[in-house]
Amino acid sequence: MNVGLNLLHLHLHGLFRSHDLELGRDADTGGQTLYVLELVRSLAARAEVDHVEVVTRLIQDRRVSADYARAEEFIAPGASIRRLSFGPKRYLRKEQLWPHLDELADQLVVQLQARDRRPDWIHAHYADAGYVGALVSRRLGLPLVFTGHSLGREKLRRLLAAGGDREQIEQTYSISRRIDAEELALAHADLVITSTRQERDHQYSRYGRFHSDRADVVPPGVDARRFHPRSTPQESADVSAMMQSFLREPQRPPLLAICRADRRKNIPALVEAFGRSSVLRERHNLVLVLGNRDDSRQMDRQQREVFQQIFDLVDRYDLYGSVAYPKHHRRDQVPAIYRWAAERGGLFVNPALTEPFGLTLLEAAASGLPMVATDDGGPRDIHRRCDNGLLVDVTDRESLQDGLERAGSDGGRWRRWSDNGVEAVSRHYSWDAHVCSYLALMQGRLSTSAAAVKLLERPVAQANPLGDRLLLLDLDTSLEQPDAEALQALRHQLSASPGRSMGPGLGIITGRSLAAARQRFTELQLPEPSVWITQAGTEIHYGQEDQSDRLWAAEIGVDWQREGVERALADLGDHITLQAADNQGPFKVSYLLRQPGPAVLPLIRQRLRQQHQAARPNLRCHWYLDVLPLRASRSEAMRFLSLRWALPLDRFLVVASQQGDLELVQGLPAAVIPSDHDPCLDGCRQLQRVYFADRARLSGVLEGLQHYRFLSARARVDQSSM
Template sequence: MHSSGLYLQLFSIHGLIRGTSPELGRDADTGGQVKYVLELARSLAAHPEVAQVDLVTRLIADKTVSSDYSRPIEPLSEKARIVRIQCGGRKYIRKELLWSHLDEMVDKTLKFIKAFGRVPDVFHGHYADGGYVAGELARIFGSPFIFTGHSMGAHKKKTLLEEGLTSEEINHRCHIDHRILVEDRIIKDAEQIFVSTNHEIDKQYSLYANFKAGRYQVNPPGIDVETFYPHYAPQLDADAGDETTRQARVVLLRELHRFWVSPEKPFILALCRPDQRKNIAGLVTAYGEDKELQAIANLAIFAGIRKNIAEMEENERNVLTEMLLLMDRYDLYGKLAIPKKHDFSIEVPELYRLCADSYGVFVNSALVEPFGLTLIEAASCGLPIVATRDGGPTDIIANCDNGILIDPTNSREIASACKSILVDKDLWQRYSQNGINRVQRHYSWPSHCERSLAAIAKVLTEMPAVQQSEASGRKTAIGKRLTAVNRMLISDIDNTLIGDDDSLKELLALLKANAGNICWGVATGRCLAKTMHILEEHAVDRPDILICSVGTEIYYGATLAPDKGWHRHIAYRWRPDEIRERLKTLDFLEIQEPEKQKPFKISYYLEDDPELLAMVHQTLQTKKIRYHLVYSHGQFLDILPYRASKGKAIRYLSYKWNIPLAAVMVCGDSGNDASMLRGDTNGLVVANYSKELEELRGMRRIFFSKKEYAAGIIDGMLHYDFIGGQSDG
């Protein structure tokens, strides 16, 4: 990768994205957004100011989908590629079910970035889930966050409620309320929000509490005009030799003519996913109710790719079933073509041109259309359009003057608009030529990329001021620091880091002098507030990492940003209410003060008696409760999630930031430090240790210093050659 240009990461999480023959219309996740991000990645990469574009998505290894989606890296061009990151297992799951796995996506993308060796200059999220991941990474690295929503949850919920669905039904299917909360935060956090139309701002983003905090720019997508060339262009001449295009035309004609009794008539074309919002039923009804329209033209509906309708998702199955029932109701056999499959990369451009050659019309009758990429594709081929007036088509027709806007719920209006264009050849010619000329003016990828990069350049010049504003809590560059270092030191606070002020000052000076190679942090049983209080009391600047509440919480750097991935990780099978209920039966346990109880920590006082401790274990194990128990200083009992402890937190950090355990040094003095001292790290026990740690003496990679407190930590650093190199212990 060239170091002189921008490195951009784009995020489209759902996973069904590939560089060749994208399966557009396969399901609800494979609509225009797939085509958008692929063409955006290639177009940005072609710009001389860009060094690398990575389109990051989910890796899927599932027999029900193509093996193409399991390739970790797929080149798109010399400077663009698809990067696939595994999260949430390997099976394909629809995007609405990915929310609980997105923090894993963040963590594994961090690992990829560190291994790649360069932090992206910009993180650009597409759709709400991609926006969440891009926003989290931008916050971690102190980099700009750009967002393109494509469609917004609040508007979708409003539309579905108007259609008669209940909030409960919508949330069960789409997790819409969670999505709306995420989108509201994205609006506030994003340095720039790209929208395709003014309608998107006015009708979608305006529904959010943070609407006025958003920074919006209308930047419509482009199309490849070399692919979507006019229907009369010479590429189809017999002498031109474009065998692939001619073959596509032959296949399409053969497929369409299977359905039509009078194939010589013009035809009305619809091309969309089998989604309720696309209102396929509205178009079929409009055609079925108008005998005059049926006499004038045939109808062709390409509603995604399907094999067996009975095996499809409920939404798609219902839409396609309704389409077939309406076909039968209006007796449209011989007039309505409903092919089952099409190749988007080859056949779709030719399909538009075929329709234009017949003097037909393209219809988008969606209930709402955020943009309408198919409309500008059809226009570029010279095909007039009829489109919903709710959404992006209002901008497209205003810019191109190439068709008629309609109310998608009014079947007569749809039919009337189609007839107006089909029977008036002068009007047809005007709309056709306007579409061809004006798409090139308003909707090209080069112009889109120029606008994008100009906005990014402006944001980059503003970012230093944002980074300096720690009070805002919006950005922290901790990610740049932790991906740059190659060693990590983690210490307990009480009686380890703190205890001797002179040696503490010496240790802090040593860490500061080696900050380019070593990051450092603390691990403590204290909550965050008490951790900060004792560090400030001893004039210790905020460390890079704070592991608090016995390893159940992780925070970073100056802004104390929480590690959401760790919270998500340890929440697995954590049943705190049941644990409290079971332990109520043990009268020798005394619950600690309310302020010492945390979402992932239940704390008791317990006298030092092995038999009592065994009874605690027995009480929990008989109910098959998964937990992790920590007993320290002869009186403190902490019950944690099974996945949580200081040691497990350190191993998680090692994995997340790609710092090998052999390059991690851990320092402690008491029993609640034991889990982090064991293992493949470099363990250090200070001379003033508690008796619980005596059992660790003689273990590999655990060094018992003869010096106390911070002096013992410095002694351990010398023992492990932690400053000059990395020791095998």
């Protein structure tokens, strides 16, 4: 009997549920949320699909509905939501989720491992889910589909073009982390789904790890049951009642905008164009449906600023009686609002600075409402197929005003645009066509990583060499010039513990080669380690074995070109110099910085991306730069060991103290940070499983061991509350 497909979607930020989506509540709950919900419903209705699951964030916050605190929720037959808790319980905007995404990735790997059947593929939506999807895909060998929805590089370009300050943009949007996450997702994605050709050919092409042969355009669908031109007297009366208190002449053709109160949506520019034009003010009303608002104090700062700009412009141009901005509307009223505007010969206006696709444009077109839209991204494809309005340069105030005046000047042309839109959406943008293309692409293109499959199929008879928990010490920091008394105490505690499979094991992390690490370790007179993670995480050795773990080498070697890395960075001699040959490794190119600090890292990342190198730089202790395979790190080596030997991550204890150690303390492993740590680790105080010791260096490590009772039979590293 044929088994249907089992699909997993990752949609992490905003507020996601199966009913009454709070679209427009904030910048994180918009068109992406609706798209994912409709896609999941449509997939679940297909005969070839057994089940579709959406993983999102579990939120316990009195400021939002209790719906978001339910661990599981039914969407439709064959479709469900699973909510996982990561980071603080309260609702967070997406820019604040980055420190907590590793925790989710670790949880998801554990849950998927425990299932009888794993997903056939993962579809990650937006950069945050792309980051998590890349990690899960890498560790479990599951195919990955990525849809960015909007991209960080394009957003940065537009914000800078609009006069934004780069440092302020970074502070507000964490734009560098977002772009890095998009690069990681693109490097791991078996398939990238874009909504438009412009998005694929111009926006994604700015990413060094984007492969155009792995990308396909699949325009989103429109629900024809909801969006159509056939209105009823009752729904028209309901919308009229919503606008009645605002408009003196409600029968005038409205200029309708439906979006979030977000700077990128550029609504103040629309209000100003309306206010400055006597033609528009005599001919039209302006209707702004910008989400629901109750108490302005509960809005985020950006929403408040946008509304304040709108109110100021209404006052400046004395637009009272000509502009409507209702405080509340239900999601099920949106189709009726489009139809109400179409009945009056109105126009749908999308003045966004950047528009990856523009689902609202299709909804309006299906409802018989022509458009005036930004000449950017998705509207170009929609206009090419639908011929249902005008595209304008919304960054030019005169162009926007002129486009609006021309679009509303010819009734015959308006009717032709209206008919074109209804017919073209039915032909090109149905959900049935979208899902058919979607499934065909995935079934035809996706395959699993051979190395990952080998890892998952490892012989179960092999004995676990790590012990029932594993202490990982950094030879280059924690054990460098240790205090004699503290070293003696550690020696005594490790010697007294059972060791190996009966108790805790010892692991050594180092940037050195195995031979150099063993030579240095012998001087410490500590018990023999169970495992060595050497060469900055690129090699794993067990006990006295000289042969490195071949599965790990195969996994990190995907697309790695050591000589290509050296060539890509060869002309940066003013910034970096190669270390001696004995500090190099097959999967590690090591440099010294000529000037300490992270300032050179963006340049190095740029060079590696431009030369299409699957590599990443890692700066340690301000001076030492290692360039490693994209899939390699000390953190990923630790997770490889967890999967390889079925030792849960919450049974690992790591020590972090220096620049570059941040990767070690994120996620499920427990961590100790001595008091003399680098200031860059102070931000980890918000993480649950991190203990900040009062003492320095190795004494701080001993304090952490006592805190977790790690070396006793009653170790508590697997408890979530520290």
